[in-house]
Structures are given as C-alpha cells and as structure tokens.
Amino acid sequence: MGFPTFVYNQLLVHPRLPPYTFADQTVIITGSNTGIGLETARHISRLGAHKVILAVRNLASGEAAKQSIETSTGRAPGTCVEVWHLDLADTHSMLAFADKALALSRLDAFIANAAVATKVFALAEGGYESSVTVNNISTFLLALTLLPKLRQTAKDHPNRFRPPHLTILTSQVHAWPQFPQWKDPRGTFVALSDEKTAKMDERYPVTKLLGVMLTRELVSQLGDDPGVIISMVETGFCDTELSRENKGIEEVAFNFWKTLFARTAEQGARTVVAGASAGKESHGTYMVNGVPAQEALGKWVQGEEGRIAQKRVWDEFGEIAEAIRPDVLKCLV
Numbered sequence: 001m002g003f004p005t006f007v008y009n010q011l012l013v014h015p016r017l018p019p020y021t022f023a024d025q026t027v028i029i030t031g032s033n034t035g036i037g038l039e040t041a042r043h044i045s046r047l048g049a050h051k052v053i054l055a056v057r058n059l060a061s062g063e064a065a066k067q068s069i070e071t072s073t074g075r076a077p078g079t080c081v082e083v084w085h086l087d088l089a090d091t092h093s094m095l096a097f098a099d100k101a102l103a104l105s106r107l108d109a110f111i112a113n114a115a116v117a118t119k120v121f122a123l124a125e126g127g128y129e130s131s132v133t134v135n136n137i138s139t140f141l142l143a144l145t146l147l148p149k150l151r152q153t154a155k156d157h158p159n160r161f162r163p164p165h166l167t168i169l170t171s172q173v174h175a176w177p178q179f180p181q182w183k184d185p186r187g188t189f190v191a192l193s194d195e196k197t198a199k200m201d202e203r204y205p206v207t208k209l210l211g212v213m214l215t216r217e218l219v220s221q222l223g224d225d226p227g228v229i230i231s232m233v234e235t236g237f238c239d240t241e242l243s244r245e246n247k248g249i250e251e252v253a254f255n256f257w258k259t260l261f262a263r264t265a266e267q268g269a270r271t272v273v274a275g276a277s278a279g280k281e282s283h284g285t286y287m288v289n290g291v292p293a294q295e296a297l298g299k300w301v302q303g304e305e306g307r308i309a310q311k312r313v314w315d316e317f318g319e320i321a322e323a324i325r326p327d328v329l330k331c332l333v
C-alpha cells in the first residue's frame, strides 16, 4: 500500500459496521481488555452475541473491560461477557485455554487479535523469541486447536446465516521487512530467536508477515470447502496501546503521526467485525476497510519466493505445533 492510499484510507474511508446480528453466537477475542480487541468485543456484544469471551492475560484489566462493555451496551451483568485467562507467551496457559474452549457447546468465531510489538529481545518459555511466540506460534496453535470446534459448530447449526469464522488480525506492515531468515539453514523460527542476529526494530512487521504466510498456507491446506471462513483483517492505523514501548522523541513523533492519521480503536474494530461476519467471498482474503482487498497484500508474499517461504515456514511451524500439542495438525486431513 503506497502512501497516497494510506492517507486516503485513514482520512477519507470510514469503515461501517456490518448490519448483521451475532444472536446465539459464541465468540472468542484474544487481547480484548484494551484497544481494537476491546472495541471488537463491545461491538459484538451490542450486536446481540450470546457469549463473548475476553481472552486476556491480565484478569483485572479483563474484568474492567467486561464492566465497561456491560455499561455501554446495556447487556445485563453476567449474561454475555466472560473473562478467561490467556497468556500467549505461556504454553501451559494457552493449552489450558484451548481445552476450556473446546468444552464450549459452540464456537462461532475465533478472533486472533492479541499481539505485542516490542523491540526488546526476550525468549519465551518454549525457547522462541517472545513476540514470535505470542503473535505467531501460540496464536496459530490455538487457532488450529479450535478449528475442529468451529467446524463442528457449522455442522451442528446448518441453518446458520454464514459459516463460523477464524479471523486473524494482520497489518499493512507485513509488506515492509526484508525477511532473510526464511532461508536460514537452522530454520526460520530458530533464526528469529537468535539474539545476536535479531533486528528487533523490524520484529513486529516480521511477525505480521509470518501471520500472513501462516494464514495463507492454512487456507491452502484446508482446500476448497473448509466449513469455516478464514480471513486476514488489516484494521488501518489505529490509536491504541500497541506502541506503548515508545519513549522520548520516538513517542512524541509517533503521537504526532497518530494525531494526523490514526483511526480510533472503535473505527478499527468495525473492520474486525466485518471480517468476523463476512460471507464466503472473504475466505482466504486480506481485508482492508472491512472488505476483501487482495491487491493490497504485499507483492513478495504473493510471488514465487514468497510461496516457497510460506511452505517452509508452515512446515517448521507444524513441527513446533506438533511437539507442543501432538496430533494438532490432524484437523487438516
């Protein structure tokens, strides 16, 4: 996406809420105590969802979010919004969350919203760099674990308006980084977890690129009729806490940029709600402003080298995923 398109989208496009009801639906939104996730949860609660699960690492913050949603939507306390613990940097937390979610009677949408943008290198407990663990390994492992539940919900409720949704939050910054790690003989995830060579300035964009590749490969492995609508949502540049680490001149400059161009988190959330309720035409697509916009996807990821890298990244991810949760890839066959 070039700069003129960015400015046009940010200043002149006002995403609209889709006119659908979420009545009867159960929806999980990760990282929904703040930012775009919180506003997505608020919209979906207002649109009549039966159950909205705030999947958060900080339960106190999640409870405050729940209260704020109940107050603003008029949903009676305890009737719609639930707060569940999920720390994507902690494998045990992620697996416990997955098992709890698999026990739900239905799951209509899994919105993989949580992400971290950090320039500080740290290894998560599984041995991989922390933001790669949160934004990619745990997020996609959780999505894969819940995929059978989404498909079962489609079978159990055949008269539903649209199939269940797996909605992955991505970003236009996926098109920015050089990504030499895909060729690293040690493997991409190992290479990204080497502190000596890690370029943390571009780590967040790299995780968003990995997210695009993993989603595209998942869609391709599932074939023509997966029973679930999977899409990647780019929300536009929004004023949230994502840049919370910025300090000093960087913070001042970024805040100025936000003042000029940022959407509110609420406006960004409309594009997520659009993704999580879109029709089959959105399956496998990159969505911008709440509509499929495949042309806005980065050129490299669509090219020959991107396709080879995507397969390689997926195979490595698959090995990591199987080691953490044996047989998780069985849902693909």
Ligand SMILES: NC(=O)c1ccc[n+]([C@@H]2O[C@H](COP(=O)([O-])OP(=O)(O)OC[C@H]3O[C@@H](n4cnc5c(N)ncnc54)[C@H](OP(=O)(O)O)[C@@H]3O)[C@@H](O)[C@H]2O)c1
Residues within 6 Å of the ligand: 030, 031, 032, 033, 034, 035, 036, 037, 055, 056, 057, 058, 061, 086, 087, 088, 089, 090, 112, 113, 114, 115, 116, 134, 169, 170, 171, 172, 234, 235, 236, 237, 238, 239, 240, 241, 242, 243, 265
């Ligand atoms: N803001 C933008 O301009 C923009 C543009 C395009 C795409 N996006 C995408 O939108 C999504 C939401 O971002 P945002 O802008 O709303 O950022 P945000 O305000 O920083 O929210 C991020 C959420 O992720 C949660 N999170 C971080 N690490 C986690 C972990 N280990 N386990 C569980 N949850 C964790 C955070 O929880 P805590 O509050 O506890 O930290 C928070 O709830 C992200 O996927 C981002 O890439 C944002």
